[in-house]
Amino acid sequence: MPRELALFDALVPTLLLILIASSIVYIVLAQLFQDVALADYVWHPALFQFAIFVILFSSLGLWWYS
Amino acid sequence: MSNIARQRGIFWAHSAAVQRFFASEAVNGLFVFKTVLAALIALWLAYRLELESPKTAVVTVFIVMQARTGMVLAKGFYRALGTVIGSGVSLVLVAAFAQERVMFLVGLALWVGVLTAGATLYRNFQSYAFVLAGYTACLVGLPAAMDPNHAFEIAVTRLSEVLLGILVAGVISGLVFPLSMRELLLAAAQKRFAAFSAATGRVLSFGVPRAQWGNLHLKAINDIVTLDSYRSTGIFDSRKTRLQNQTIQQMSADLIAAASTLYVLNQHMLRLNRAPMNPVREALDPLLAMGVQMFGAPPPTAEQSAQLATWVQEWQAEIHRHLPKIQARTDFTPPQQLAFDTALMLLMQFLDEFLRYGRSHAALQAAQALPKAGDESALLRRGRHATDFSQPLIAGLRTVLILGVMSVFWISTAWPTGVLALTIAVVVSALFSTAPNPAKAVFHMWLGIALSFAAAFIFQFLVLPNLHGFVQLALGLSPFFIVAAYLMTSAQWGVVGVGLGLFFSTLAVPDNMTVFNYAGLLNSGIGLLLAVSVAAIAFLTVMPMGNQLSRYRMIRALDRQLIAICQQPLAGLRPQFERDTRELLRQLASTPGLAPAHNAAALHTALTIQELGRSVLALRALIEPVAAAGLPYARSVQAAILALARFYQRQNTARLHAVQTAFSVAQTEVTALPMSVLAALPASRPGEVSATRQVEIYLALIQPLLATFPAHSNRTEATPHAA
Structure with missing residues (x-):
């Protein structure tokens, strides 16, 4: 898998695109959680959301580079 | 033991x-x-x-x-x-x-x-x-x-x-x-509500002297600024705060509206303390007693604040019940009757606004959504001050x-x-x-x-x-x-x-x-x-804080606010005026280099402008819808407002006299109105003061302000050279 992609002739790390993609997925998920008021059932909402983002980003990244 | x-x-x-x-x-x-x-x-x-x-x-x-x-x-x-x-x-x-x-x-x-x-x-x-x-x-x-x-x-x-x-x-x-920012925000909102209730209690009992009011006012302005800064950062960390962004802004707007009416009411209560108005006080005191008692102890917690709001509602109903009996009194002289009607009108207006403030405050504390209200908050959202x-x-x-x-x-x-x-x-x-x-x-x-x-x-x-x-x-x-x-x-x-x-x-x-x-x-x-x-x-x-030029310019900016109040279209003018004059006042008062005497003078000017502006706004709101109907006094009231704007554009003795004359002409015309014409302006609610009476009341509220003006009417010329 390529480590860098040429985006409009500029070399961009693929990880950046993965970061953007996982952010989009994360925003959709966060909106979903807000609709069901998940924050009321979770002990540490910020940690929960951060962990979800880390899981998303690292699994996408590992999937791409493996 | x-x-x-x-x-x-x-x-x-x-x-x-x-x-x-x-x-x-x-x-x-x-x-x-x-x-x-x-x-x-x-x-x-x-x-x-x-x-x-x-x-x-x-x-x-x-x-x-x-x-x-x-x-x-x-x-x-x-x-x-x-x-x-x-x-x-x-x-x-x-x-x-x-x-x-x-x-x-x-x-x-x-x-x-x-x-x-x-x-x-x-x-x-x-x-x-x-x-x-x-x-x-x-x-x-x-x-x-x-x-x-x-x-x-x-x-x-x-x-x-x-x-x-x-x-x-x-x-x-x-x-x-x-x-989280949220507890800080709620505590600050609660503190402001308690302080406001305490101030209300003082106004209802004897009124707060103007010199002390300046400090109360500044504290209130700073509290509102703090609340707004908590709001603008709170939306970053708490979902509840983000959802309640609108509620907080609405609460600030309601608070400002109630506070501005409270100020006019306070000025009027101070006037009622004088000896010729004793019968008015005697008639008012039984009505006010319940309120003084209610507001006497500021509510320390959110639940007690909500409780206070329900009490105020009961009190309002109580006043409405007693109104016909008191309005039937005939032993007042005309000035006393006017003063009584003024107090009543301001009080009813204030209670309405206080209840609205209490409701939005309770909604914030309970993390509920506020029922969709007026369009005022839309104007307050602009970040620039x-x-x-x-x-x-x-x-x-x-x-x-x-x-x-x-x-x-x-x-x-x-x-x-x-x-x-x-x-x-x-x-x-x-x-x-x-x-x-x-x-x-x-x-x-x-x-x-x-x-x-x-x-x-x-x-x-x-x-x-x-x-x-x-x-x-x-x-x-x-x-x-x-x-x-x-x-x-x-x-x-x-x-x-x-x-x-x-x-x-x-x-x-x-x-x-x-x-x-x-x-x-x-x-x-x-x-x-x-x-x-x-x-x-x-x-x-290089132009240190509190220099002559910027102080002079700030006071001119306040003057321009009043000119805008006299001339610009009415829609959305009141929240904008309240917010901008408060901001200017805050900037003027927080300037460190200012001598206390200058500070007091600036505060006095700003308070006068706020008071004038509110009355002019109320007058315009009463007059403009019916001006087309050709009511005889509408034109003279409009002329008086125009004269006021001209006076604030360039202050000199001739223009001051012009304003004073214009307002007393308008006052005479309204007072001399035959009873048949009074019906043309219907009362806004049963049991309340009729619209014509309101015009008369606001004209009477403006006049004493103009009368005290010569004391600092030449400040525009004097300030740049002052030491």
């Missing part, structure tokens, strides 16, 4: 004090812990990612770190925004003027000046984003201009370092024992001047640390141009830099040579970081702490390639101190 009880009481009081001490110390300790942790993690990551100057990430952590998570995220967000824009502009500047040093500096000066000016128009972290976009262009642009071939890499590196610092600070602040254009102009020009002086010095002496000194002078002057007392803040900054200079020497001479590996470096840096972060928690020495944190990191944190350069450290330290001294001198000499 009693002895034991007393001992126990003392013991409990003692333990409460101890608890309070630990509560505040725990928050401070947590802040210190989080700051040092975030700084070290950012440093480690920066080394690991092999960024060019890891110190920038540490510096950013010290800049962004705050006690509450919402503040960190808000500040981080705006810092990121400012840095991105500033870096972009610096690249444009380098691309355009890479060969021309003077043109480059001129372009830089223009950019920084404009953005510093813009920063004074906004508040809190938005203003900070302006400052940052300005000086980041300096921070990135100058090194980039020295080395144009690597300009892009310099900008990217700088950006990565700053974003890394923001990211680490945000994550640590959000994950490690996060403190009112000021006179002289303020941003002065701030911008001062920064340009500092940049100019430093550049000339740098170019003509070929000073090796000129770039650093130039940058820091611009940073300091931009950063503190929005501070309430810039000269003092800059002096504290100077102290912080001097301290950090000494600390950096100790660190580099004694500590750094003995360190091996990151763990030892972290242990060696921690004591300095802890002292800086602890100073930052103090209200008095906060700026010194910031200075120590920023510049100790700048001077002492080693780069990826550690070089021991003591001469360089000495040069940098001297350059920093010199730069901050130049900024301090500029703040003290």
